[in-house]
Amino acid sequence: MVVVVAAVLVGACSAEAVPVATPSTVTVAPVPSPKSAPPSPVAPTPTSTPTPTSAFVGTVAVLTPDLVERMAASWRPGCPVPLEDLRYVTVTHHGFEGQVVQGELVVHADVADGIVGVFRALFDAGYPIRSMRLVDDFGADDDASMAADNTSAFNCRAITGGTEWSEHAYGRAIDVNPVENPYVRGRHVAPPAGREFAERTARPGVILEGDAVVQAFAAAGWHWGGDWASPVDYQHFSVSGR
Numbered sequence: 001m002v003v004v005v006a007a008v009l010v011g012a013c014s015a016e017a018v019p020v021a022t023p024s025t026v027t028v029a030p031v032p033s034p035k036s037a038p039p040s041p042v043a044p045t046p047t048s049t050p051t052p053t054s055a056f057v058g059t060v061a062v063l064t065p066d067l068v069e070r071m072a073a074s075w076r077p078g079c080p081v082p083l084e085d086l087r088y089v090t091v092t093h094h095g096f097e098g099q100v101v102q103g104e105l106v107v108h109a110d111v112a113d114g115i116v117g118v119f120r121a122l123f124d125a126g127y128p129i130r131s132m133r134l135v136d137d138f139g140a141d142d143d144a145s146m147a148a149d150n151t152s153a154f155n156c157r158a159i160t161g162g163t164e165w166s167e168h169a170y171g172r173a174i175d176v177n178p179v180e181n182p183y184v185r186g187r188h189v190a191p192p193a194g195r196e197f198a199e200r201t202a203r204p205g206v207i208l209e210g211d212a213v214v215q216a217f218a219a220a221g222w223h224w225g226g227d228w229a230s231p232v233d234y235q236h237f238s239v240s241g242r
């Protein structure tokens, strides 16, 4: 239909104008035709099937054998929490381009229902999340997961720069949008792409003191690493506050 309109326009003026002068335009739309008839039948394209209102969906399940196999990098014997005490959680969330997608997390069984409630609140607030895949999709490499701006929870690993188990090893910590919410210790910023977010200003995905994200986690009893003195871990939420 657009092509037809364009052709007509070109035809109309090409009689005396130089045809090549018209660069191909993208915006051909509403050029009022001089004495045209009533609303042309081509005008309003009947709307395609209305987008169904995307509702929040959250699920909690025990780990299937397939999942256990998939988690070979993030869990091994000797980890502080047995696989039976972990849960596989899926939640729908907003992306940065307005899409609604499903994400996944592994958390401790005793926080699984609560975390679904948190992500329901984030969904309702329209908070965008870049990616939410198991760290195993990044070889359980925290740096790789952070670099991909991936939101994740369980990972049987030591604390950053230490030897004690991280709260992530218990499935009771979550890192949210690590690029927009980096880990900052002095001049060190992780992930590297988070450097431009070390100075905190309101931008999509950026978590700020008292905002909907902090409030949603707080309502479920989770604490924010953005409140720490040093390091400041803007992506980190945990039940213990560590």
Ligand SMILES: [Zn+2]
Residues within 6 Å of the ligand: 168, 173, 174, 175, 233, 235, 236, 237
């Ligand atoms: Zn963390």
